Amino acid sequence: MAILAVIRILTGGIKVAARSSGGETKIVHTDTAGRPVPVTTDRSGRVVD
Amino acid sequence: MPVTTLFSLFRSRGWGRQSEQQLDVLYLAGNTSTTAAVTPTSPYSALVVHLITFHRLLPGAWKVTVSQREVGVHTVQLSSDLADVSFWAWVDDQNPLLITVENRTDFPGFVGATLATINFDTLEQMQRIKSQASEEFGLSEGTLSPGPAQEQARRG
Numbered sequence: 001m002a003i004l005a006v007i008r009i010l011t012g013g014i015k016v017a018a019r020s021s022g023g024e025t026k027i028v029h030t031d032t033a034g035r036p037v038p039v040t041t042d043r044s045g046r047v048v049d
Numbered sequence: 050m051p052v053t054t055l056f057s058l059f060r061s062r063g064w065g066r067q068s069e070q071q072l073d074v075l076y077l078a079g080n081t082s083t084t085a086a087v088t089p090t091s092p093y094s095a096l097v098v099h100l101i102t103f104h105r106l107l108p109g110a111w112k113v114t115v116s117q118r119e120v121g122v123h124t125v126q127l128s129s130d131l132a133d134v135s136f137w138a139w140v141d142d143q144n145p146l147l148i149t150v151e152n153r154t155d156f157p158g159f160v161g162a163t164l165a166t167i168n169f170d171t172l173e174q175m176q177r178i179k180s181q182a183s184e185e186f187g188l189s190e191g192t193l194s195p196g197p198a199q200e201q202a203r204r205g
Contacts, residue, residue, distance in 0.1 A: 005083040006076040013168065014070045015090040017145075020083040028075070 011037045055137065056099055056167070058186075064178045065097065065167035073161045074150055082151035088142050093168040095141045095175035100165040101148070103132045110153040111160055117146045127160075139179055141172050 004023030009016050011029040018025040029037040059065060077083055089096045103113065106127055116122040117138040125134055140146045152158045169175040 002078075004078040004081045005074060007083065007085060008071075008073040008075050010071045013068060013090065013093060013166070014072070014087050014096070014164070016072065016085045016087055018083055018085040020077075021081050023078070023081070025083055 055182075055186075056165075058182075059097075059167055059178075064182075065169050065175070068166055068168055070164040070166055071161070072148070072164060073159070075159050076157055077150065077152045077159065078157050079152055079155040082149055084147055084149040086145040086147055087140065087164070088145045089140060089168070093170065095139070095169040095172045097167040097175070098138045098140055098146050098164050099136065099167065101134045102163045102165070103127055103134070103160055104163070105159065105161045106132065107160070108152075108154050108156055108158050111158070112151040112153055114149040114151075115146065116149075118144050139175065141175070 002023045003026050004020040005018065005025040006028060007016060007018050007025060008028045008030055011031060016027060018027060031037050060067060072085065072087070074083060087098070101113075101115065103111070111127040112124065113127055113134065114122060114124045115134055115136060115138075117140065123134065123136055138144075138146050148162070150160055150162075169178070
């Protein structure tokens, strides 16, 4: 299934689960400098603290 | 100094910590919508979201819907001169804030969002303050904006 949306959030403070109409959403976590931060997810794709 | 907004009331009382959270839709295909469910995470356990400022709206045809159990559904058509969405949502794991952005053009686009928040270390802390605010200022559930509380705060 095509990725129709990419959402970026700063890690820390909030977490985001997202879905798009007709496709997948990719969520990118970054630190305050904009660098990607690896995020642990469970089998359903939810972020694990 | 007179208290003029519910937010400044919280600040003057030292209720929670003020911060901003950044959420960017880096890419959204044309004629597509995406819904983000926002909940608190470490180091916070609960938060109030009271303003979302949208910026870098490209291209210029976005519709945004913000919904949450207590604020109901709030839809705005974003444009260059309307980018602030103001409301008052008490958010925790069981009550996420849903933000839906819709790209109403045929072309891919991107939009940035800054969430103004008041953060709480524990859910109990937010519930206690919510109860106190409701008791003192008549902050009622189901209202979209803190208008009555603001009026009382101005008079008080």
